[in-house]
Amino acid sequence: MTLTITWDACAALDAADTLAHCRTRFNLPADTIYLDGNSLGAMPAHVPARMKQALEHEWAHGLIRSWNDADWYPAPQRTGDKIAKLIGAGQGEVIVADSTSVNLFKVLVAATRMQPGRRVILAERTNFPTDVYIASSVAEMTGCELRCVDPDDVLGAIDETVAIVSLTHVNYKTGKRYDMEAVTRRAHEVGALIVWDLCHTAGAMPVHLNACGADFAVGCGYKYLNGGPGAPAFVFVASRHLAAIRQPLTGWHGHAKPFEFTHDYAPHPAIDRMLTGTAPQLGVIALESALEVFDGVDLDTLRAKSVALGNLFITLADQELVGLGCGLASPRDADQRGSQVSLTHEAGYAIMQALIARNVIGDFRAPDILRFGFAPLYVRYVDIWDTIAALKDIIATCAWNAPEFLARKSVT
């Protein structure tokens, strides 16, 4: 296939890419183009060896002693501190625990308790569903009102009635990104607290939680952090709030002295108070190990590559997919975009199945979104070229219009 930008030109970009060597830190199938790291990150190549040690030495041989002797016990704190460096948080402000949904519940309830005079949780209609579902449950349990507005109306809806603004930094479908600094400033101007969901941000670009003055954040371990399927999530609490907040999932690991087994709950003075039950330790170990792929990686360089990959994708889509029924669902302006580009097509589901059958993996989001995530540590410029070429061929030849691609199966 011939495209206006040549494959060789993309290969030249890869040759000049100062992050190109990071791809060897991952175990990726040689025959596959993987643009779904925003759903499940690729596996860092060294993780299996770490897990083998955790299983065969620490669990099998160390047994219960490994909670102390293998430093299992402080792993959620230690791993949180590593994530803190990726999101502009301080040491002791981030801990790994549970799932994003569970952590969001903790944070939202804790935040409502800090705002006794206000009753509105402001969210937005196009947010990832779990965020809205959890906020709705929190509103019901705390006597608050959940107010959902369209994304463009968020800034204007932040007024003195709002207790908490709960937003996802980068939208899961469109990749559209909020201006964290501006929204946080507006929330604080009216006395509201802000909760940022960083699921589609952390590990793909620098975040500056403390520079923006953010109050709380949550995020996922299994997307751009590459922690493995269902990796534990993280939660950030600005240090100024730590001493005062009371979260509702008061399990023993959040206690000041869990191993004194006292009858009354007393929250841990530090970020540990965000813990609930025993850490999902195998997952924590995998995530902690996975984070080593960020060693020595400059986050601004990471972001520059992410922008370049996205811009190349859009440029090629503009040039090659014209007249084929594709729309652009993501912002053209990289300043408003995360690390993904989403296209629309009315046959999106079948097109994505046909693409996956050619070992080009993105994902589909109803009703018509073809989603392509660019994990800058392992995605190459030639991958973008190959993806657009495959898309052009599949759509132009109607290769997607086949029973095996049209039949819906369960999707994740």
Add this chain to the structure above:
Amino acid sequence: MTLTITWDACAALDAADTLAHCRTRFNLPADTIYLDGNSLGAMPAHVPARMKQALEHEWAHGLIRSWNDADWYPAPQRTGDKIAKLIGAGQGEVIVADSTSVNLFKVLVAATRMQPGRRVILAERTNFPTDVYIASSVAEMTGCELRCVDPDDVLGAIDETVAIVSLTHVNYKTGKRYDMEAVTRRAHEVGALIVWDLCHTAGAMPVHLNACGADFAVGCGYKYLNGGPGAPAFVFVASRHLAAIRQPLTGWHGHAKPFEFTHDYAPHPAIDRMLTGTAPQLGVIALESALEVFDGVDLDTLRAKSVALGNLFITLADQELVGLGCGLASPRDADQRGSQVSLTHEAGYAIMQALIARNVIGDFRAPDILRFGFAPLYVRYVDIWDTIAALKDIIATCAWNAPEFLARKSVT
């Protein structure tokens, strides 16, 4: 050392043990006696191979496709069904998710919503702390009263004011066991619902949740179920309640159609509604694999061995530790006991450290409890003999009275 019951007599019991072959299903250090499977179960020998496959084939090669192609997505339901067989539950009544503490929160809130006319959650003072901490938070959030009574007063305290009775079947410190059938019957007589915590029960003895008519149960995957450190927990909901209950941690995986990404929450019609976020998949895979050690194991035979191990331990303790300051914290009557025996000694902490230094692993629970758990699949009768002999020597010679054993370190 000479004991009144000989080591050879114990070895003869092992030779006659129809479950003795199950020990080879575990990877246990040859030089260690492990009586702490009620804190962290031993590692089933086949788990590392399963995890290697999950990591190197399913994650690294299958990537996002494995949620469908490797049947990751239904693993919490599938694993729950396997656990159901161990606890007297039906297929579709148990699912694996989150931690015990988080699941208890879901269940207690769901239960209070079924009892709008009642405001008392009845718990007991000596329960494992996390259960009381969570119940206290639920009471605060739902406007209920948490009423804690002494264990002997539980039956008498179940009256018409009680909405929910929340108990742990086997006490973590003493091993004392409630009569599940009698307590459940009493709760239902007065119109209360019952929640059983099976952390120290599941996998150690048969449980008959449905035969007793239990309403809800939760339990831990990392003790007698051997799922690995921080393994995901399970939650049981009697099928008669499934259609009606509303749990508060309404994450997307509990939705009727999670991959339609709708704005409004609609609970899944089945046990899946107890899910919240993405499953901690590496942990689920390890737990599912670990449960294979129960293949072909008759639970009444398992219980008979557990009773025999406990009785042997008590008999030897009575005979050998007399006059050494030890007390028995567990019931003598096996019908009132779980699968552990706890001793008391004022120097309990140091004694346990000295014991562990000899590779005999139990654990210590403040203020004076030496706790010994008997996982019938891998504990031998000679292990009991060796443990009592070591205890006798350590206490009689004051070997525990050494700086390295007296110094407190963090304990789990």
